[in-house]
Amino acid sequence: MSKFVPTSFAALSMMLAAPVQANELRADLEADMPDLMELYRDLHANPELSFEEHETAAKLAKRMRDLGFEVTEGVGKTGVVSVMKNGEGPTVLLRADMDALPVVEQTGLPFASKVTATPASGVTTGVMHACGHDTHMTGFIGAAQLLVDHKDKWQGTLVMILQPAEEAGGGARAMLADGLYTRFPKPNYALAFHDAAADKPAGTIGISPGYALANVDSVNITVKGIGGHGAYPHTTKDPIVLASAIVMRLQTLVSREMSPLDPGVVTVGSFLAGAKHNIISDEAKLQLTVRSYSDANRKLLLDGIARIARGEAIAAGLSDDLMPVVEVQEDFTPATFNDPDLAEQLVARFGDRFGEDRVGTLPPVMGGEDFSEYRRADPDNIKSAIFWISGTPQSMLDALEKDGTPLPSLHSPFWAPDAEKVIATGAEALASAAIDLMPRGGA
Ligand SMILES: [Zn+2]
Numbered sequence: 001m002s003k004f005v006p007t008s009f010a011a012l013s014m015m016l017a018a019p020v021q022a023n024e025l026r027a028d029l030e031a032d033m034p035d036l037m038e039l040y041r042d043l044h045a046n047p048e049l050s051f052e053e054h055e056t057a058a059k060l061a062k063r064m065r066d067l068g069f070e071v072t073e074g075v076g077k078t079g080v081v082s083v084m085k086n087g088e089g090p091t092v093l094l095r096a097d098m099d100a101l102p103v104v105e106q107t108g109l110p111f112a113s114k115v116t117a118t119p120a121s122g123v124t125t126g127v128m129h130a131c132g133h134d135t136h137m138t139g140f141i142g143a144a145q146l147l148v149d150h151k152d153k154w155q156g157t158l159v160m161i162l163q164p165a166e167e168a169g170g171g172a173r174a175m176l177a178d179g180l181y182t183r184f185p186k187p188n189y190a191l192a193f194h195d196a197a198a199d200k201p202a203g204t205i206g207i208s209p210g211y212a213l214a215n216v217d218s219v220n221i222t223v224k225g226i227g228g229h230g231a232y233p234h235t236t237k238d239p240i241v242l243a244s245a246i247v248m249r250l251q252t253l254v255s256r257e258m259s260p261l262d263p264g265v266v267t268v269g270s271f272l273a274g275a276k277h278n279i280i281s282d283e284a285k286l287q288l289t290v291r292s293y294s295d296a297n298r299k300l301l302l303d304g305i306a307r308i309a310r311g312e313a314i315a316a317g318l319s320d321d322l323m324p325v326v327e328v329q330e331d332f333t334p335a336t337f338n339d340p341d342l343a344e345q346l347v348a349r350f351g352d353r354f355g356e357d358r359v360g361t362l363p364p365v366m367g368g369e370d371f372s373e374y375r376r377a378d379p380d381n382i383k384s385a386i387f388w389i390s391g392t393p394q395s396m397l398d399a400l401e402k403d404g405t406p407l408p409s410l411h412s413p414f415w416a417p418d419a420e421k422v423i424a425t426g427a428e429a430l431a432s433a434a435i436d437l438m439p440r441g442g443a
Pocket residue numbers: 131167410411
C-alpha cells in the first residue's frame with residue numbers, strides 16, 4: 001500500500017481534495033447520539049484499570065462485529081483490532097484508548113462510577129474514567145457507524161483499534177509487539193483524539209503540528225551514604241545533604257546544558273530519606289519525571305542525570321562502592337509527533353466543517369501519550385496526528401470567568417466533561433478525516 005503514501009504537501013492536498021458534505025454525516029450522527037450517550041454512561045459507570053479492560057473490550061468488540069468489521073480480540077492482552085476492507089486504497093488506523101484511573105469519582109453525576117479495584121500497589125481504590133477515555137471510545141464507535149453508513153464515500157482499508165493501558169504506558173507497545181502491523185494491515189495514516197480540560201467551549205478542536213506531546217521517562221536514584229548519630233556528622237556521609245546537592249544541580253540540566261530554544265523538564269517528584277531527628281540515615285531515594293521532545297535531548301538529560309549523581313557523590317567523598325544507583329524505567333513514553341502537513345490539512349478541513357472559531361493550532365504540551373508508538377514503529381511510512389477536543393462544560397467556563405474558579409484538570413475526581421459535545425465532535429472529526437484520506441475514486 002506504500003504507493004498511497006503522499007510524499008509532498010501537494011500530494012497530500014490532492015488526496016484531501018474531496019470534502020465530505022458536513023450535513024450528510026451530521027444528520028446521521030444526530031440520529032445515533034441518544035444510543036451513543038447511553039453507551040457513554042454505561043462505559044463511564046463501569047471503568048476498568050489498565051490491562052484489565054475485559055468487559056469494556058468485549059462490549060465494544062461486539063458492536064464492531066455487529067457493524068460488519070472483522071474483529072480480533074486479545075491483541076496486546078485486552079486490545080481489539082477491527083478491520084474493514086472496502087476496495088483499493090490507503091489504510092487508515094483510528095485509535096481509542098480504553099483504560100480508566102485509580103481515582104475515587106466525586107463528580108456527583110447520576111451515572112458516576114462506584115467501582116473499586118485493588119491494583120498492584122495493594123491499596124484498594126475507586127476507579128474512574130477521569131481522563132475521558134470513555135468519550136474516546138464512544139466517539140470511536142460513532143465514527144465506525146458513520147463510516148459503515150457512508151461506505152460509498154471511501155475506498156481503502158479501515159483499521160480501528162481499541163487500545164489498553166494508555167495510562168500505565170505500554171498498551172500501544174503491547175499491541176505492536178502482538179503483531180498489530182504484521183497480522184493486520186499496516187496503516188498509511190493513524191488518527192486519534194483526546195478530550196481536554198481547556199479554557200475553550202466544549203467541542204473546540206486544537207491540533208499541534210509537529211511535536212504535540214513529550215518523551216516521558218521515570219528515573220529512580222538511590223543515593224547511598226554512611227549513617228550515624230546526628231550529633232557526630234563528621235563520622236558519617238550524609239545522604240540527605242548529598243541528595244540535596246544532586247537535586248539542586250539537576251536544575252542546571254535544562255537551564256545550562258540544553259538549548260534555550262528546546263523545552264525540557266527535570267522534576268524531582270519524590271525525595272525520601274531518614275526516620276528521626278537525630279539519626280543520619282544511610283540512604284535517600286529520589287523519583288524523577290524527565291521530559292523532552294527529541295531523542296537527542298532525551299539522551300542529554302538522562303546521561304546528565306547519571307553524570308551529576310555520580311559527580312556529586314565523588315565531591316562528597318564517597319567511595320566507588322557507594323556511588324548512587326540511577327535506574328531509568330524501561331516503559332518510557334516516546335514523544336508524539338503530528339505530521340505537520342497532515343495536521344495543517346486537518347485544521348483547514350475541520351475549520352470548514354465545524355467553523356473556524358472552533359478549530360485552531362495549539363502549542364505542544366509536556367504531557368505524554370503512547371499514541372506516539374504507532375508512528376514511531378515506521379516513521380518514514382506512517383503519518384499520524386492526534387488532536388484535542390475541549391470537554392469543558394459552559395458552567396465551568398462561566399465560573400472561571402465570574403470568580404476565577406479554576407477548571408478541574410484531566411485525572412481530577414471532579415472532571416465531568418460535556419461528553420455529548422466531545423463525542424459528537426470526535427465521531428464526526430474521525431469519520432470525516434478518514435473519508436478525506438480514503439476518498440472514493442482517489443486510489
Ligand atoms: Zn490520562
